[in-house]
Amino acid sequence: MFTGIIQDIGTIKRLQRKGDNTEFTVFSDKLAHDIKIGDSVAISGVCLTGSAVDPKANQFVVTAVSETMQRATLGDLTPGAHINLELALQPTDRLGGHFVQGHVDTIGRCSAVLQRAGSWEIRFDFPQEYGRYVVEKGSVAIDGVSLTIYDVKPTQFTASIIPHTWESTTLRLLKAGMRVNLEFDLLAKYIAKMTGLQTTDRITLDRLREYGY
Incomplete structure (x- = not known):
């Protein structure tokens, strides 16, 4: 872990x-x-x-x-x-990111790298069948880096990169068209299985309330 x-x-x-x-x-x-x-x-x-x-x-x-x-x-x-x-995580370590298994779900692709004032914005494409695991402000491990995503679309999401993460990871080497490892949130995968979400369904607040969350 x-x-x-x-x-x-x-x-x-x-x-x-x-x-x-x-x-x-x-x-x-x-x-x-x-x-x-x-x-x-x-x-x-x-x-x-x-x-x-x-x-x-x-x-x-x-x-x-x-x-x-x-x-x-x-x-x-x-x-x-x-x-x-x-x-690997030790029991006494701080959980600074999110639970990452190191089991890649699929390969995504960097579609754009945009420099902003003091940060970078990277857009990633992913196969549509994994959309049920992708939520606004959720977590995704991209080449092993825990990132919060936003601007979620059926086959694309965006992540903002702060200077420390930019300098401390290989994300700074990404260019449009390059492939990346994607691992979606473990909790999202369990919830999708327990609630019977189909491939094209998405986890929503209404769906979670329906199942008592």
């Missing part, structure tokens, strides 16, 4: 195919010394397991199976690529 608060921007040093799996060697001078073999690490929003660690070189290795490679944007990564990193 994660919170969507990025702890470091790592760098892909090497990719190696092993059967159907792909091993990523990651450089992080902030986090490599805290990772142990078997630990969960969010790689741009994808929960992977540390399989080797070299603290002296500030590097660690994670492995992704073929299904994970297909569902997320990991296949877009090449040596030198920058990635968002977050270690």
Whole structure:
């Protein structure tokens, strides 16, 4: 479990195919010394397991199976690529973002990056069948970053990025057309299942009241 608060921007040093799996060697001078073999690490929003660690070189290795490679944007990564990193949540940590599992739901696409006075506005497109999980002022993990969204449309939403988040994540590298990992709010997914929301339905206040929320 994660919170969507990025702890470091790592760098892909090497990719190696092993059967159907792909091993990523990651450089992080902030986090490599805290990772142990078997630990969960969010790689741009994808929960992977540390399989080797070299603290002296500030590097660690994670492995992704073929299904994970297909569902997320990991296949877009090449040596030198920058990635968002977050270690798993501990019971004593503050929950600064929202509950993030590291299980990517779908791949979205950045449609626009607009600079505002003191912030940035990024618009994202997503498949319509996930619209039931998207609500105004709700939370979405985008490449592992917990963001509050607004201006929600059937296949698009917008997020505003403050300077700290802009400088501390790979969101500053986004350009129109680039793909991103999307994980929708866990609570929204449970509510949708319990209330029987169909693919094109949306969670509304009236619908929640109907079910006693």
